[in-house]
Amino acid sequence: MNKQSAPPGVAPGTPPVLQLRGIGKFFPGVIANKDVDLDVWPGEIHALLGENGAGKSTLMNVVTGIYQPEEGEIILDGYGQAFTAPQEAIRAGIGMVHQHFKLVQAFTVAENIHLGWDEAPRIASPAVMEARTREISERFGFPVRPDARVCDLSAGEQQRVEILRVLARRARLLIMDEPTAVLTPEETGELFRALKAFRAQGNAVIIISHKLDEVMEISDRVSILRGGRKVGTFNTADCNPSMLAATMVGRDIVRRNMRARPEGAAPVAPDPVMQLRHVSVRDDRGVETLRDVSLDLHGGEILGIAGVAGNGQRELTHVLTGLMARTSGEILLDGSLVDRADPALFVQAGVGHIPEDRLRSALAPSLSVTTNMALREYPYPPIGTHGLYDAQAAGVLARDIAELAQVSIPDFAMPIRNLSGGNQQRLVARREIRIASRVLVAAYPARGLDIGAIATMLGYLTDLRDQGVAVVFISEDLEDLLNVSDRIGVMFHGRLMSVIDAEAADMATIGLLMGGRDAAGTQAGATQ
Amino acid sequence: MAARAFQRLPSAPAGRILALRLVAIVLSLFIIAGVLALSGHSPVTLADLVLRSTLGSRFGLEDLALFMCPLLLTGAAVTVCGTIGLWNIGAEGQFYAGAIAATGAALGLHGPAIVLLPVMTIAGILGGMAWITVPTLARAYAGVNEIITTLLLNFIASLLTYYLTTGPWRDRISGAQVSTQRLPVAIPEMWGIVHWGFPVAIVIVIGLALVLSRTRWGYEIRIGGANPEAARYAGIPVRLRIISVMLLSGGLAGLAGMFEVAGTVHRLQGGMANNFGYLGIVVAVLARGSCLNVIPAALLMALILDSGIVMQTQQLSASVVLAITGLILFMIAIGDELAHYRPVAGTAPKGKAS
Numbered sequence A: 001m002n003k004q005s006a007p008p009g010v011a012p013g014t015p016p017v018l019q020l021r022g023i024g025k026f027f028p029g030v031i032a033n034k035d036v037d038l039d040v041w042p043g044e045i046h047a048l049l050g051e052n053g054a055g056k057s058t059l060m061n062v063v064t065g066i067y068q069p070e071e072g073e074i075i076l077d078g079y080g081q082a083f084t085a086p087q088e089a090i091r092a093g094i095g096m097v098h099q100h101f102k103l104v105q106a107f108t109v110a111e112n113i114h115l116g117w118d119e120a121p122r123i124a125s126p127a128v129m130e131a132r133t134r135e136i137s138e139r140f141g142f143p144v145r146p147d148a149r150v151c152d153l154s155a156g157e158q159q160r161v162e163i164l165r166v167l168a169r170r171a172r173l174l175i176m177d178e179p180t181a182v183l184t185p186e187e188t189g190e191l192f193r194a195l196k197a198f199r200a201q202g203n204a205v206i207i208i209s210h211k212l213d214e215v216m217e218i219s220d221r222v223s224i225l226r227g228g229r230k231v232g233t234f235n236t237a238d239c240n241p242s243m244l245a246a247t248m249v250g251r252d253i254v255r256r257n258m259r260a261r262p263e264g265a266a267p268v269a270p271d272p273v274m275q276l277r278h279v280s281v282r283d284d285r286g287v288e289t290l291r292d293v294s295l296d297l298h299g300g301e302i303l304g305i306a307g308v309a310g311n312g313q314r315e316l317t318h319v320l321t322g323l324m325a326r327t328s329g330e331i332l333l334d335g336s337l338v339d340r341a342d343p344a345l346f347v348q349a350g351v352g353h354i355p356e357d358r359l360r361s362a363l364a365p366s367l368s369v370t371t372n373m374a375l376r377e378y379p380y381p382p383i384g385t386h387g388l389y390d391a392q393a394a395g396v397l398a399r400d401i402a403e404l405a406q407v408s409i410p411d412f413a414m415p416i417r418n419l420s421g422g423n424q425q426r427l428v429a430r431r432e433i434r435i436a437s438r439v440l441v442a443a444y445p446a447r448g449l450d451i452g453a454i455a456t457m458l459g460y461l462t463d464l465r466d467q468g469v470a471v472v473f474i475s476e477d478l479e480d481l482l483n484v485s486d487r488i489g490v491m492f493h494g495r496l497m498s499v500i501d502a503e504a505a506d507m508a509t510i511g512l513l514m515g516g517r518d519a520a521g522t523q524a525g526a527t528q
Numbered sequence B: 001m002a003a004r005a006f007q008r009l010p011s012a013p014a015g016r017i018l019a020l021r022l023v024a025i026v027l028s029l030f031i032i033a034g035v036l037a038l039s040g041h042s043p044v045t046l047a048d049l050v051l052r053s054t055l056g057s058r059f060g061l062e063d064l065a066l067f068m069c070p071l072l073l074t075g076a077a078v079t080v081c082g083t084i085g086l087w088n089i090g091a092e093g094q095f096y097a098g099a100i101a102a103t104g105a106a107l108g109l110h111g112p113a114i115v116l117l118p119v120m121t122i123a124g125i126l127g128g129m130a131w132i133t134v135p136t137l138a139r140a141y142a143g144v145n146e147i148i149t150t151l152l153l154n155f156i157a158s159l160l161t162y163y164l165t166t167g168p169w170r171d172r173i174s175g176a177q178v179s180t181q182r183l184p185v186a187i188p189e190m191w192g193i194v195h196w197g198f199p200v201a202i203v204i205v206i207g208l209a210l211v212l213s214r215t216r217w218g219y220e221i222r223i224g225g226a227n228p229e230a231a232r233y234a235g236i237p238v239r240l241r242i243i244s245v246m247l248l249s250g251g252l253a254g255l256a257g258m259f260e261v262a263g264t265v266h267r268l269q270g271g272m273a274n275n276f277g278y279l280g281i282v283v284a285v286l287a288r289g290s291c292l293n294v295i296p297a298a299l300l301m302a303l304i305l306d307s308g309i310v311m312q313t314q315q316l317s318a319s320v321v322l323a324i325t326g327l328i329l330f331m332i333a334i335g336d337e338l339a340h341y342r343p344v345a346g347t348a349p350k351g352k353a354s
């Protein structure tokens, strides 16, 4: 790889949009980036690949002026630059869409687009801002509703607002941190089309992703980070997914058929641990978000739930863990009726829950790692005895969980939000597995994890199954679902379309069901 | 590259905050001295006088302790409420309610101090709790913002005190204005004019710190304050915890009122809360959410108040004293913010690094 020569298609003499030279960024006890060189040329989509904690987000935060590097330099269009604030990076034409959106939830789309924008008109009535927003939205090909409040938008729509915010400020380099993690397949397709259009105008994109197929599809070149250092930059055309995965992890990944039980594994229990009978849920606006769902969970079995996100998976998870009250139907735990939605009741019964949005619902981001790891076990000995809270015992528990999750934590007293998203996910997963003696409800547990970590996570699920726990595994990734599930249910518009045997299931049938079409020969709401 | 010299940390280490606060206080003292010198006062004489009549003499220390006592409790009241993410702006009103209830018990019941004092204590706590009950229920069951409701009740409590002390409970014995008669019992003194309420308040603050860090209830409160959704996920009955914390907060402020009326003032008087409830908010902000920090924060606040009184005897108007208080707090706030910045290793330009 000759660093100075432009890739094919770039006029000779054109400088790269962005050059990084020897970037180093350190946090207490962690080397987040070290000796990172990177060139991004106009007219390319550059993928940044790496395991969780490899330092991808940190590197991009350095480029956009959120962090200042301890070492190295940033060169834009051939000139050295030092950003002390994100605003300076924006002025220089670098825009970033973050992993966790940074929109004001209570504001409208138009207000968010104009927030902190020096080109916003001085006196801006909502009508003016909405008109401008509509114009921008049409110009860049990202449809949005200017007058909608951000809190009412889906993740995909919110992302479009974030992108427009950046594009409106004349970004020439768009950085996207795991943009597809929250998108449905259709939304991903739309995003990629728009990114290609953006590239065609001579702009550049850096996209961070864990999904190798997407990297192969969208990018021109790929750079891989491992342990904070860059391993290499490759032309995507010369790559294949398994080679990328191996380079990223530094070892080979073996995919095993995880449905096969090892010897001595618990068999599928004949009696269900938990049953839903004709359960429906209505939201505040009276819309039925879960419709007449019947389902049996058996110990020693993994039930996969497929479907495009937003088709009732969230409601199903919440009903299964006591977070949401049903409007009709029955829930039985060990054969006896559960009369109220009380999460404490489900925890006591041994129901663990890895929620979809761990930072928002499973962790207290500003509190310490130790405090967060005690969240499930604080009422019980050794941490909770006689109404007390034993901080030392909590510390021991936190260390245990971190060790099992293979997350190295420099300081257990630091706020858990300092950990990378993937590491938070691993810790939550391990914490929940500890208490899931009967049932584990795992919503998108692999979301945002890299390949190596996904394999480990799926291994956790099969281990639990072998111990006789009933596992509900909700995912968008059909391959993962087919790999580990014994039965697969498909959700569409709040309805459990069908539960089919994973052995006999094929992608086509599931695809049809996900689109709302009841394939012939499958039994709707079957409970085996 | 000058602008690159500093980096903002998301959370500031405690040591840096302390150091920068000390710098802030010293700097404000210099500013104050300068202004006083310009207006014809001798800063040295004034400083000498202030020091002698606060930290430097027995009477000064006794006064300090008496100022600290209510500030410890109202500061703790606001801090405890803040742990679950709520603001009790009504410590002033709860202070009055506690004082009124304790006075009512003292004037209405008869008996020896050993019986009457515990009854007054309970009455004071219940008074404070009663005063925060409506905001509490409104918050827990209807999501009504507690900042507004607790604040508005302050004015009612204050006016109620004026009404009682000029109306039904006015002093008919010695004819003191806007005051009840002297209460028949008093909290015993332990050191000069310092009554036993002071050590009790210290013990309560330490006890609260332990409760918050070492009990299940405290753990649940901390989780509930940091992320209510995670608390629900963990099966914590958030609504009940909000109710218990707010009642506790009201009770603490009510107890402050009882101590003040039965230990320091010995009568219920209009305006007797002296802004202790509002200053409790300042104490809590200075304490940055930690109960143990309430002790030094209350001490600092008491020092400022006490120095202010000394200065008023030296022809400095009350508004000058208020301005000085404001300046010190303002400088401390700047110090706290600066504590988040750290020079970036190696690139700090000469002469600019702090």
Ligand SMILES: Nc1ncnc2c1ncn2[C@@H]1O[C@H](COP(=O)(O)OP(=O)(O)O)[C@@H](O)[C@H]1O
Pocket (backbone or CB within 6 Å): A027, A028, A030, A031, A032, A050, A051, A052, A053, A054, A055, A056, A057, A058, A059, A418, A419, A420, A421, A422, A423
């Ligand atoms: N603000 C921070 N304070 C301390 N450590 C951090 C901070 N941000 C990131 N890290 C650490 O730096 C490393 C790289 O994190 P990150 O850039 O988020 O990884 P990635 O985005 O590749 O998953 C991780 O070990 C993470 O724990």
Ligand SMILES: [Mg+2]
Pocket (backbone or CB within 6 Å): A056, A057, A099, A177, A420, A421
């Ligand atoms: Mg990241």
